[in-house]
Amino acid sequence: MTTLRVERDSFLSNPLDLVEQVIIDRDFAYDRPADDEIVAEISGIWCNYKIWFSWQPEHGCLIFSCSLDTKTSKAARNKVYPLLALVNEKLYLGHFDVSGEDNAIAFRHTMLMRGGCVLAIEQIEDLIDIASQECERFFPAFQSVIWGGKNANDALAAAIFETVGQA
Numbered sequence: 087m088t089t090l091r092v093e094r095d096s097f098l099s100n101p102l103d104l105v106e107q108v109i110i111d112r113d114f115a116y117d118r119p120a121d122d123e124i125v126a127e128i129s130g131i132w133c134n135y136k137i138w139f140s141w142q143p144e145h146g147c148l149i150f151s152c153s154l155d156t157k158t159s160k161a162a163r164n165k166v167y168p169l170l171a172l173v174n175e176k177l178y179l180g181h182f183d184v185s186g187e188d189n190a191i192a193f194r195h196t197m198l199m200r201g202g203c204v205l206a207i208e209q210i211e212d213l214i215d216i217a218s219q220e221c222e223r224f225f226p227a228f229q230s231v232i233w234g235g236k237n238a239n240d241a242l243a244a245a246i247f248e249t250v251g252q253a
Contacts, residue, residue, distance in 0.1 A: 101148050101205040102141045108210045128218060132225040135218060146200030150180075152217035153192040154225055158184055162232050166191070169231050169238035173224050176246070179216055182224065191228055193217045 102124050109116045109126050114137075116126035122141045127134050133155035140149040158166050166184060174181045180195035195213060199205060227245035230236040236244075 100141055100143075101199065102139055104205055104207060105139050105148075105210050108207060108214070112214075128214070130218060130222050130225070132222060132229075135221055137214065137217070146198060146203075148197040148199060148205065150195045150197070150213055150217070151192045152194075152214075152221055153185075153190045154221055154228065156191060156225075156228060156232065157189045158191065158232055159189065163189070165231050165238070166228065169227060169241055172238055172242045173227065176242075177220060179213075180220070182220075193220055 100121065102118070102122065105124055106116070106118060109124065112128075114126040114128055116124060118124050122143075124139045126137045128137060129135075135155070136153045138149075138151045138153070142149065163184060170182050170184070180193050182191060182193055184191055195217070197205070197209070197213075224242075224245055227241040230241035230244060231238060234241070
């Protein structure tokens with residue numbers, strides 16, 4: 087994957103301008119419905135993922151979300167919560183949760199940027215890459231619990247099972 091280069095001297099008061107450059111460079115379908123929000127879609131093996139960035143200057147933070155193309159019913163939430171706890175233990179960055187608004191499962195991470203922190207292109211690229219990799223890694227586990235009737239432990243074990251050797 088090529089890395090987008092931007093002059094370090096250029097100051098971007100809104101970090102979403104930099105996010106937009108990365109999204110354009112990666113040729114993602116996207117929309118910028120407001121100056122403080124960008125929504126894009128990326129293709130995965132299991133489904134398409136909707137990524138969302140929101141800049142909140144009053145808090146000095148950039149909020150990121152990557153939603154899986156799956157919804158949980160209110161009844162299924164009680165089966166998904168134990169899996170969320172197990173999955174989140176495996177992450178070194180961000181977390182998964184279920185949205186209270188639309189019951190979607192999403193990977194989320196917030197970057198604090200107060201005090202003159204300058205966002206780098208590489209940070210945005212890494213965040214998108216990590217989120218999409220974790221969504222791909224755990225999507226089967228979420229599906230197994232929601233639609234396959236598996237318990238959280240069995241679903242997670244199947245999702246993180248690594249094949250070694252050749253048949």
